[in-house]
Amino acid sequence: MEIRKLRLSGFKSFVEPADLRIEPGLTGVVGPNGCGKSNLLEAIRWVMAENSPKSLRSGGMEDVIFAGTANRPPRDFAEVVLHAVDDEGEPLDVTRRIERGAGSAYRVNGRDVRAKDVSLIFADAATGAHSPALVSQGKIAQVIAAKPAERRMMLEEAAGIAGLHVRRRDAESKLRQTEANLARLEDLMAGLD
Ligand code: ATP
Numbered sequence: 195m196e197i198r199k200l201r202l203s204g205f206k207s208f209v210e211p212a213d214l215r216i217e218p219g220l221t222g223v224v225g226p227n228g229c230g231k232s233n234l235l236e237a238i239r240w241v242m243a244e245n246s247p248k249s250l251r252s253g254g255m256e257d258v259i260f261a262g263t264a265n266r267p268p269r270d271f272a273e274v275v276l277h278a279v280d281d282e283g284e285p286l287d288v289t290r291r292i293e294r295g296a297g298s299a300y301r302v303n304g305r306d307v308r309a310k311d312v313s314l315i316f317a318d319a320a321t322g323a324h325s326p327a328l329v330s331q332g333k334i335a336q337v338i339a340a341k342p343a344e345r346r347m348m349l350e351e352a353a354g355i356a357g358l359h360v361r362r363r364d365a366e367s368k369l370r371q372t373e374a375n376l377a378r379l380e381d382l383m384a385g386l387d
Pocket residue numbers: 205206207225226227228229230231232233234257258259260261262331
């Protein structure tokens with residue numbers, strides 16, 4: 195899956211509708227402190243049905259709605275639309291919208307769906323080659339400072355392969371080691387005869 199475009203309206207500091215094009219390859223978000231870099235990553239997680247307060251830096255669900263400033267009144271809703279292309283090259287548009295007092299609603303290609311359906315789409319995509327791996331600001335410093343083994347773990351986590359694939363590779367390497375040990379043992383036993 196490849197994410198092509200994002201549209202944010204009323205999401206955290208993105209009070210006015212904002213369109214962001216995401217070009218192929220690695221995308222970095224830069225800007226001064228407090229300009230909304232982390233909010234942008236959170237918007238991507240949020241539209242993928244993320245609800246954990248920790249990864250959204252929020253207390254309640256409605257905290258993602260623009261809360262107002264000294265000069266601007268708060269908004270009643272927040273909406274994020276993610277335009278992507280799936281592995282078959284078909285367009286995939288996912289919308290999440292939250293209204294004060296009404297909770298979240300999701301749409302995939304214009305059809306109403308459940309949060310679970312959206313989670314499943316991205317859970318599957320996380321295992322693909324173009325996995326939507328999101329690396330937050332703090333993580334970059336962590337990746338640079340990490341020891342090689344820790345770095346590997348972080349990258350595998352980001353690639354969504356920390357589970358099954360890693361266990362399989364470890365098992366294969368143990369198997370190769372055991373085969374080498376067996377061959378050596380046979381040589382030694384042949385020497386004893
Ligand atoms: P830094 O580089 O300091 O980490 P950043 O570019 O990642 O900053 P964010 O943390 O994404 O910036 O944005 C913080 C800004 O978003 C703050 O000014 C905060 O007031 C604003 N903000 C967060 N939630 C809301 C909200 N619900 N309504 C209005 N503004 C919000």
